[in-house]
Amino acid sequence: MNPNRKKLAQIELSKIKEKANIARGAILKMTTLANSGHPGGSMSTVDFLLTLYHLINIDPKKPKWEERDRVIISHGHIAPAVYATLGLLDFFPLDDAISQFRLAGSIYEGHVEPDVAGVEWASGNLGQGLSAGVGFALGCRQQEIKNHIFVLMGDGEQQKGQISEARRFAKKYNLNNITAFVDYNKLQICGDINKVMPQNILENYISDGWDVIEIDGHNFTEIQDAIFDAVNNENPTLILAHTVMGKGISFMENDEKYHGSTISAEKLDLALKELGLENNLIKYKKLREEFKPHNADHNNKISQQKDFNLNIGNPIIYTEKTDNRSAWGNAIADLVNRNEKLEMRNSLAVFDCDLQGSVKTNKFAEILPENFYESGIMEHHTAVCAGAMSKENIQIFFADFGVFGVDETYNQHRLNDINNTNLKVITTHVGLDVGEDGKTHQCIDYLGVMKSLYHFKTIIPADPNQTDRIIRYISKKYGNFLIPMGRSKLEIIKDTEGNIFFDENYKFEYGKADLLRKGKEAALFVMGTLTNRALEIADRLYDLGISLQVWNVSCPLNLDKEALKKAAKTGIIFTYEDHNVNTGLGNSIADKLMQLGLSCEFYKFGVEDYALSGKSEDVFKYCRLDVDSVVNRILEKIS
């Protein structure tokens, strides 16, 4: 929004007020027709929403116009108000939204979704919108887009702690292109917010360094003035708008029931009379019946995304024992050096949560400090902020320990995945490799939990050379990736003749398993940190006259069918991992074998309970996952 634009005259504000009346009618019609949805909060927010959309820079004909102001809806359940507003602004025919709301196969979903023109971010889980808005604001600033980001939130969701993280981050990075709005209707599902969970919203924002403007959220002059004041303020600003749930309909006002309940057809008639609007529900009923659904295909949306135009340079070949972490840190630093043009650099960013030295983001921080974001111990905010920012055509690398970057932030990544973001999550210190730090820090479940996110691709490098190649590969790709790695220095993987396996001729291919050792008696599948140990096991068995086929699986969520077929032919498959034995690599392989109808003996070696605190080699021994133990366990099964 141009901070110097002319304010709307009173007569124009009166017109918006009239539109708000129509919008209220639309909200009630769509929710009553769907017999489902959230009218109460929609009606308390809609005056602000409509005024805002009349002030900001948008082009309904080009909803993805790069320079547009972005509006993020955190309380996604006010979808009816959003659809009514966007419909009245000609982003799409309002009749479509009214007739298709919450209808399977339509884009007008129960919570806002970016398939709808004008919607930037899918929400529904509360408390995440401010982080997303901060991500968009940061992304626009890094891409040198001169615009403003508005984040609309409910008052109940202010209780979520993540919002305080977002506030601190916005303040630290002096984001002057963001304005937040709270629809302070003082009711949540269970009633009066001061009874459900008392909170001093104003003081909370001020204590984190924000400015707050309090207004009557149904006074159009106050709304306009507040938006101008906020946009012109150099400090992040909250507009705290005192509103009335169900505003505009006498029997709905201040009744929390209408948070998530619709009114009956009879009551709709009364309501529309109050608004002075015609009751044309029959027309929409008919349209609804005639609607031809279309199936929204997520995969399709993702595959349409183009590769990034970055120079990914030449591989670094490691010949000495190195940790994968350093290989990732070197690769990302190399990428910066290979892409010196400002526009290329602007399309790279790294997020860190107080672990620079451990997760090796420090090199990047040194050479490209302006695109490095130190987020402190605020993982929930960081996951969402980084995800949203990645939608601004930026390759975002969010590096963290596994337990924070995955376990703590699983639901944030779920929302990222639903939003088709473009986030690269680099997690270090996974598996038992982080020995001494103990159970809470041993991330042995990332694979188990990430399996549930449909479009996150997990790639686990076996050594520093493969790490280097994988980082370069994902740097070109659009989409969500997780790249987990351990802590320790690893031997370079070599073939039986002593040549580097992932050498300059190796090209990473998503879904391809690497045959590291040929063998007939049995096959073993391994990944990541344990790959070296697997080769040692194979060598030991070889000396005993047993040839073990060894496969490195870097893409456990997209298993290599041919590899499984070859392995099954040996008659025995083993899986070997320092992950939860119930949900890791072995689990995925078992599932796939059943689906492929491949039968063979099958044994999983993995972590069977929360492990101990101690040197990782000792911890491996306790879990019977050290080389000696596994050799014996294999011999037991083979003989």
Next chain:
Amino acid sequence: MNPNRKKLAQIELSKIKEKANIARGAILKMTTLANSGHPGGSMSTVDFLLTLYHLINIDPKKPKWEERDRVIISHGHIAPAVYATLGLLDFFPLDDAISQFRLAGSIYEGHVEPDVAGVEWASGNLGQGLSAGVGFALGCRQQEIKNHIFVLMGDGEQQKGQISEARRFAKKYNLNNITAFVDYNKLQICGDINKVMPQNILENYISDGWDVIEIDGHNFTEIQDAIFDAVNNENPTLILAHTVMGKGISFMENDEKYHGSTISAEKLDLALKELGLENNLIKYKKLREEFKPHNADHNNKISQQKDFNLNIGNPIIYTEKTDNRSAWGNAIADLVNRNEKLEMRNSLAVFDCDLQGSVKTNKFAEILPENFYESGIMEHHTAVCAGAMSKENIQIFFADFGVFGVDETYNQHRLNDINNTNLKVITTHVGLDVGEDGKTHQCIDYLGVMKSLYHFKTIIPADPNQTDRIIRYISKKYGNFLIPMGRSKLEIIKDTEGNIFFDENYKFEYGKADLLRKGKEAALFVMGTLTNRALEIADRLYDLGISLQVWNVSCPLNLDKEALKKAAKTGIIFTYEDHNVNTGLGNSIADKLMQLGLSCEFYKFGVEDYALSGKSEDVFKYCRLDVDSVVNRILEKIS
């Protein structure tokens, strides 16, 4: 702590100061010996910790004495300070802790763990300790224990939003038996906290209604006065203690490097000289080498827990279509009525996150309001608080939608699981049943993610009768359980003769699958909401001359081997669920079949991508999971 106890005289404080010197020596010895650990924060906290332990009500000989004050360590990495303090207070021989620190098979883990006498709560993931402390404070109050709870935290972790949730909850419930402490040494891993993530800790606490006492954290008189003032304050109080990282050793002070780095043996010699202590590291080295490790068996610890002495009453038999949610709400209300004695009622509590009517906690809230905790939209805090409170011999039921009670809080439950808590998580609105609310609200992954927690038992009821029986069953049991249910009203499951299947003679048995229909041509495994549909499918196939064996799997994480064997004998197994097809029931069954060496044709029917917003029946159709589609899919495979 008795608020009227006599203050320690200066001479006694001087003795504590001397002990603090010895404690610093112990911290340095154990971390240098282990070559791993966190000396810096240990040394900034230890003066407070030692003084605190000299004032509170504890009995080192009876570390689990019920009336004791509880000390919760949120920043678990200061384990060296905790071990040194507890050792000096004779909870255990200090020499053990020094020599066994971070040694595999010892209890002196890298982050504090309750196997150590005097430790109440395992931590390691930051930002959760205040929630745990609030849970203990609430639990003690409900159990009418007159004591005080102290929560020690780091300053970096104040950045985590969950702490603000805990503050609001403590204020709402007027917890006057809790005191928080922040070790304000102003350094975190990446340096100056005012650079890493600026924060006004004092204002943050005040904005949430807490009182704050600022002190010099190395001045023993100020420490003692602050503890007395806090304990005597009726309002939740924070002691904000200005401290120095690495305090006591000239070359360690104010250097963030020593957050997580140890000093060398040479530097240890210098440090001990500064402290005026003898360097007897050799003695500890020897003890360390001689240590005989023992394996800490988690399962064993849990099985030692006794059943609760609650009257679980008689089953309610449902004969009409009812939602499982209501059956759970009725069962928990019935439990209250059956256990009228105060001590029994005190061992029951329910937590809600602003969803009383939807998750059916409202009946309980009505009849036992004093043990009902409305937590607002603060799921992270609630999960930890409820988990910790459950350790005070209280059966805690935390009810929430699946996406909040599992997805959003996965890592909090992971910590609960590590802490062997006794939490009953009731999640409603799981699966596609919550149709119109769309992707963000459709919890189709809870099974996938909960599989990674070793000791959480998941039990999924098929109808209201089974729900009733399961709620009564878990009400007797110690341990963590997840009970997921959908939203809709369900038909009562009946046998082929029309008799109620889960009737008054049915007794729930963990791990047993229910054979609902006999059949020879193929077997189908189903659970929860879809069980009724599975029976309809079997009926339809029966009419076509195909007998389908139907199994209801209420315990997908503890599969029934005999059921699988019988099913495999038919030659074809189908699994049918409204969950992520990659990680749900089908995935567990595939894994188990491979492990059991059972081979047969195998097909999974489940949700293959994020689903649509629409009536649940329509959503099922889109996912090809409605009865018609599944009948056709089965026919395709059979013929």
